[in-house]
Structure formats: C-alpha cells, structure tokens
Amino acid sequence: MPLLEAAGITKIFGKLTALDGAALTVGENEFHGLIGPNGSGKSTLMKCIAGAEVPTQGKVSFVNADITAFTPTERARAGMSLKFQITSVLPTLTLYDNILLALQAQSSLFDLVFSRTRGFLHDQVMTMLTQFRLADRAFDAAATLSHGQQQWLEIAMALAGKPRLLLLDEPTGGMSLEERRVTGELLQPIKNHCSLVIVEHDLDFIRDICDRLTVLDQGKVLASGTVSEIQANKSVQEIYLRRA
Amino acid sequence: MLKSMSVVREAIDADVGDEPDGAMAESEARQAASGRKVLPIVEGLVLLAALIAPLVLQDYLTVFATRVIILALFALSFDLVWGYAGIMSFGQALFFGSAGYGVALLARDLDITNIFLVLPAGTIIGLTFALLLGGFLLLGRHPSSVIFVALGTLTGSYAADRLARGWYYLGGQNGIPSISPMTLGGYEFSEGPVFYYLTLGILVVVYLLCRFLVRSQFGLALAGLRENEQRIAFFGYKAQHLKAIVFAVGGTIAGLAGSLYAFHEGFVWPNMVGVVVSTQVVLYVLFGGSGTLIGAVIGTVIIEGVSFWLSDNYRDIWPIILGVLLLLVILFRPLGLISFVLAERERVGSFGAKPKENEKEKRNAAS
Numbered sequence: 340m341p342l343l344e345a346a347g348i349t350k351i352f353g354k355l356t357a358l359d360g361a362a363l364t365v366g367e368n369e370f371h372g373l374i375g376p377n378g379s380g381k382s383t384l385m386k387c388i389a390g391a392e393v394p395t396q397g398k399v400s401f402v403n404a405d406i407t408a409f410t411p412t413e414r415a416r417a418g419m420s421l422k423f424q425i426t427s428v429l430p431t432l433t434l435y436d437n438i439l440l441a442l443q444a445q446s447s448l449f450d451l452v453f454s455r456t457r458g459f460l461h462d463q464v465m466t467m468l469t470q471f472r473l474a475d476r477a478f479d480a481a482a483t484l485s486h487g488q489q490q491w492l493e494i495a496m497a498l499a500g501k502p503r504l505l506l507l508d509e510p511t512g513g514m515s516l517e518e519r520r521v522t523g524e525l526l527q528p529i530k531n532h533c534s535l536v537i538v539e540h541d542l543d544f545i546r547d548i549c550d551r552l553t554v555l556d557q558g559k560v561l562a563s564g565t566v567s568e569i570q571a572n573k574s575v576q577e578i579y580l581r582r583a
Numbered sequence: 584m585l586k587s588m589s590v591v592r593e594a595i596d597a598d599v600g601d602e603p604d605g606a607m608a609e610s611e612a613r614q615a616a617s618g619r620k621v622l623p624i625v626e627g628l629v630l631l632a633a634l635i636a637p638l639v640l641q642d643y644l645t646v647f648a649t650r651v652i653i654l655a656l657f658a659l660s661f662d663l664v665w666g667y668a669g670i671m672s673f674g675q676a677l678f679f680g681s682a683g684y685g686v687a688l689l690a691r692d693l694d695i696t697n698i699f700l701v702l703p704a705g706t707i708i709g710l711t712f713a714l715l716l717g718g719f720l721l722l723g724r725h726p727s728s729v730i731f732v733a734l735g736t737l738t739g740s741y742a743a744d745r746l747a748r749g750w751y752y753l754g755g756q757n758g759i760p761s762i763s764p765m766t767l768g769g770y771e772f773s774e775g776p777v778f779y780y781l782t783l784g785i786l787v788v789v790y791l792l793c794r795f796l797v798r799s800q801f802g803l804a805l806a807g808l809r810e811n812e813q814r815i816a817f818f819g820y821k822a823q824h825l826k827a828i829v830f831a832v833g834g835t836i837a838g839l840a841g842s843l844y845a846f847h848e849g850f851v852w853p854n855m856v857g858v859v860v861s862t863q864v865v866l867y868v869l870f871g872g873s874g875t876l877i878g879a880v881i882g883t884v885i886i887e888g889v890s891f892w893l894s895d896n897y898r899d900i901w902p903i904i905l906g907v908l909l910l911l912v913i914l915f916r917p918l919g920l921i922s923f924v925l926a927e928r929e930r931v932g933s934f935g936a937k938p939k940e941n942e943k944e945k946r947n948a949a950s
Contacts, residue, residue: 389817391813391817410724410725410816411813411816411817412816412817412819412820412821412822415816415817415818415819416819420817421817423814427811427814429806429807429810429811429814430810431806431810431927431928431931432803432806432807432810432931433933436803436806436933436934439800439803440803440804440806440807440815440818441818443800443803443804444815444818444819444820445819446800448801448828450800451799451800451801451803451804452796452799452800452801453799454799454800454934454935455800456800456935457800457934457935480928496818499818500818500819
C-alpha cells in the first residue's frame with residue numbers, strides 16, 4: 340500500500356476549475372516531485388492533501404485511512420507536515436522558540452504550563468538547529484535570518500514532529516544557487532524516515548533529489564513516472580517547450 | 584534609551600514577514616534581545632505606586648482607587664483573552680456582571696456574604712459562563728473567525744443586559760441595590776484602605792499567575808497562535824482548545840473582579856453585564872497596550888484617573904475630551920502607551936527558564 344494516495348481530486352473556486360480529477364500516489368521513503376506550468380494546480384493539490392483546502396470531489400488516503408475530511412491538526416497528528424509556499428516562520432520569536440514550538444505541538448497541557456517541554460526537548464531543538472546549520476543563531480529573532488535561512492528554519496520546523504510525509508511548497512523560491520545546493524543536501528538524510536512531496540520550479544533541483552515525478556497541466560495529471568520516464572515523455576516536453 | 588527602544592521596535596516591526604534589511608536589523612534585534620529589561624521596572628514602579636497610594640490619598644480617593652484596582656483586574660482578563668490568545672471578546676462584561684449579580688443574589692436571598700464563599704462563587708459563575716459561551720463559539724471543528732467570535736460575545740453580553748433589565752427578580756432597570764458588605768467572621772469589609780489592600784493583594788496574585796502562564800511554554804504556543812493560527816494547527820496543536828482554555832481563564836478572572844465590584848459598590852445594575860462595560864474594558868487594554876498584562880493595568884488607571892479628573896473640571900464636555908484622547912493614542916500608538924518604553928522583542932518575551940540562552944545573550948551583548 341502506498342503511504343499517500345490522492346485520487347480524483349477536483350477543486351472548483353467559483354467558475355475556476357483549479358483541479359480536475361488530479362491524482363497522486365507516494366510510497367514509503369519516496370521523494371516525489373510535483374511539477375507543471377504556473378496555474379497548473381500544483382499548490383492547490385498540495386493544499387488539498389495538507390487540509391488547507393477541502394477538495395470539491397475526490398478522496399485522500401494516508402497510511403490506509405481516509406483523511407479527506409480531516410482538519411490540518413488531525414492530519415499533522417496522523418504524521419503529515421507542510422511547509423507553506425510563503426515563508427511563515429514566527430518572525431519575532433527566536434529560532435530556538437520556533438523549533439520548540441513545532442516540537443512540543445503534541446505535548447500535554449501540564450507539560451506546557453509548567454514548561455517541562457523545554458527540559459525534555461532541549462537536545463532535540465539543538466540537534467535540529469545544528470542539522471540545518473542554524474545553531475549559532477539559535478537565540479536570534481527569526482526575522483533577522485536571510486531568506487534562505489528562513490526557508491531552512493521552516494523546513495526544520497516542518498520536520499520537527501517526525502512526520503512520515505513532508506509536503507514542501509517551493510522550498511528554494513528566492514534562494515541563491517549555493518543555497519539551493521545546500522537545501523538539496525539538507526533534505527537527503529530525511530529519506531530514511533520520511534517521504535517527500537515537493538512542488539518546485541527549479542527542474543534541475545527536482546531532478547537531482549526526486550525518485551518520481553508527477554506533471555500537472557490545467558488541473559489534470561499529464562504524466563507520472565520515474566524521472567527518466569518523465570524526461571522522455573513527449574507531451575511533457577511539449578508543455579515545457581510551449582512555455583519556453 | 585526610550586528613543587532607542589522605540590527605534591528597535593519599529594525596525595523589527597518593519598521586518599516582520601519581509602526579508603530583513605541585513606546587518607542593521609540584526610544588530611538592533613540583538614540589542615533588544617540582549618537583556619535590557621524594561622518590563623520588570625515598569626511593573627515594580629506600578630506596584631510601588633499602588634502600595635503607597637492609600638497613604639497619600641484622601642479617603643474618598645482611596646475608595647475610587649479601589650474601584651480602579653478592581654477594574655484593572657477585569658482588564659487583565661480581557662488582556663489574556665485578546666492580547667495573548669487573539670480572541671476579540673466584545674462581551675467580557677457578561678462574566679464580570681453575571682458574577683456580580685450572582686453574589687448579589689447570594690447576599691440578598693441567602694444572606695451569604697462570607698468572603699471565602701462569595702468570591703469562589705463569583706469566580707465559578709464567571710468560569711461557567713465562559714465555558715458555555717467559549718465552548719459554543721470556539722470549539723467548532725474548524726477555527727471560528729474573529730468576527731464570529733466578536734459578534735457572538737457581543738450578542739451574549741447584549742442579551743444578558745436585556746435579560747437583567749427585563750427580569751423583575753434581578754431588579755429590572757434598577758438592578759440590586761444595598762448589597763450587604765462582604766464579611767469574614769464578624770468583620771465587615773467596607774470601603775476604605777482594608778478593602779483597597781485586599782483588592783490589591785488579589786490583583787497581585789492574579790497578575791503573577793497570569794504572568795507565569797503567559798511566560799510558560801503554553802504562552803509560547805499562544806504567541807505562535809497570535810502570529811499565525813493556521814501554522815500552529817499544521818504543527819498539530821489543537822488551536823481552538825488553547826483558545827477555549829484562555830477564554831475560560833479570562834472568564835474566571837472577570838468573575839472574581841465582578842464579585843469584588845458588587846460588594847465594593849454595594850449594588851449591581853444591568854450595565855455591568857452589558858455592552859457599555861464590555862467596550863470599556865477593550866479601551867482600557869488597547870489604551871495601555873495589549874499583550875503585556877501591565878499595559879492593561881496602566882490603561883485602566885489612566886483612563887479612569889483622567890475621566891475622574893476631567894469630569895470634575897470640565898463637567899459638560901469631558902467625554903468629548905476623553906474620546907479625542909483615546910483616538911489619538913489608538914491612532915499614533917496602536918500598541919498602546921506601554922510601547923513608549925517597551926521594545927517589541929521584549930513584549931513578545933521569552934518562555935520558560937533557559938540558562939543556556941542567557942549565556943548566549945551575554946556573549947551577544949559582549950560582542
């Protein structure tokens with residue numbers, strides 16, 4: 340059984356059909372890229388999977404359970420995590436607090452009120468910050484980070500709850516070449532314990548890290564397969580040539 | 584120093600959500616985080632002033648000051664709810680007033696005035712109403728909008744006001760007059776220094792408990808909730824539950840304040856549960872500065888103090904002067920009077936004890 344299976348996802352906003360029967364299947368420990376031209380429905384599909392949008396039709400299954408009607412909180416507790424397209428770290432809090440905030444999401448009220456989580460989770464916070472090369476900035480406000488560092492912080496926060504599936508919406512948007520390279524390096528180690536769905540415009544980046552790709556065009560799946568299959572696919576080449 | 588704090592706050596405000604302006608913003612944020620704490624000094628000064636007030640004020644002013652302290656306790660409840668959990672409660676007086684009516688009825692009909700019975704009773708009444716209303720407004724499957732909650736609480740308060748006005752048992756338009764004084768054994772708490780210090784003691788204890796709560800990891804979750812509720816939900820927090828808990832705590836404190844108010848004034852009347860008092864408490868907190876606790880206290884003291892003075896000296900036009908003053912502050916100091924001395928970083932604050940962070944801060948300060 341796949342880890343995630345979204346089938347027949349249709350999303351209609353007023354007169355606009357953003358998704359028209361789109362589907363996505365992701366296996367355990369698989370890195371899956373979601374690509375397509377602007378307006379093809381990539382972000383909407385991500386939101387339908389994460390629970391930020393409710394699909395008009397279709398079904399989302401995760402770890403063998405139908406989660407179509409789950410709230411974001413319930414999806415997070417089931418092991419799904421999302422990094423938004425727009426960076427949404429909490430700018431006035433320190434990096435440390437940002438990570439801790441993510442780590443302690445499922446702690447008991449007692450542990451929160453008596454601040455026991457800070458003791459329990461300190462080592463994990465520092466490990467995450469070290470892993471994402473942010474440890475020396477631990478006690479600075481998140482607003483003082485560069486854009487690329489804020490993206491890393493947010494990926495770290497999304498990974499804090501040890502999700503089984505991480506949804507990344509344009510993680511390298513606005514990054515320098517070097518920052519993109521580092522982002523790829525930072526993502527590789529999570530493959531041991533986590534699957535990834537990634538929406539990204541940088542095709543080189545996606546080709547480097549993904550096992551499989553799904554191509555969306557006008558709300559429909561144009562093709563789905565391994566990276567080499569997709570590269571060889573005529574209709575995919577056409578839509579990218581059309582764009583160019 | 585005040586100026587530099589204000590500059591830091593504005594610099595950080597400007598950076599929120601954007602790419603930071605390089606080293607400039609960084610150094611300023613570090614400066615703000617480097618441990619120059621203004622808040623404890625402000626809190627200490629306010630406490631000192633409150634402690635010596637009855638010694639220097641005339642008797643009738645001590646009575647007035649007691650009322651202000653009770654209202655400050657009420658304002659704390661709204662600051663928790665709005666300033667920390669981002670719930671716009673336009674009906675906070677519902678909990679304040681219903682507790683007031685509740686203890687007034689206990690005193691009138693059952694002759695119960697013992698402080699150890701009436702104050703817990705009022706507190707429980709506030710808590711119960713907050714649980715009922717909060718459960719209905721906040722605990723849906725999906726997050727409620729700010730407008731829905733604002734209108735829901737406003738409606739609750741308005742309905743309670745109409746009910747109190749129309750119900751003969753509650754005294755109708757006149758409310759319940761001549762409530763017997765609160766007692767402890769044979770002692771009667773009448774207006775004056777003893778009542779003042781009793782109220783101040785309660786305010787200090789409640790303030791410290793609130794401070795503990797908002798500086799805990801629970802407070803960190805609330806800080807996240809205020810900044811980005813959706814983000815918090817995606818981490819797996821039950822955001823609505825957090826809100827409902829704070830709403831209930833707020834209702835409890837408002838209930839305590841309402842029962843003290845009923846015994847101090849000696850009567851309760853429909854406005855006490857209604858929209859007028861609900862709005863008043865919003866103004867106290869916005870004026871002083873929300874999300875700081877001490878801002879709520881300062882806002883209450885200044886608005887009540889200025890109203891008192893203006894109504895004495897400008898008998899006819901004082902509400903207009905007060906209105907203009909409030910507008911000016913809200914227009915030019917949207918974060919309230921406290922923002923003159925308090926940097927944004929310190930307002931957001933730190934959570935729980937963290938020795939390691941202090942070391943780091945010292946290093947930052949030294950560099």
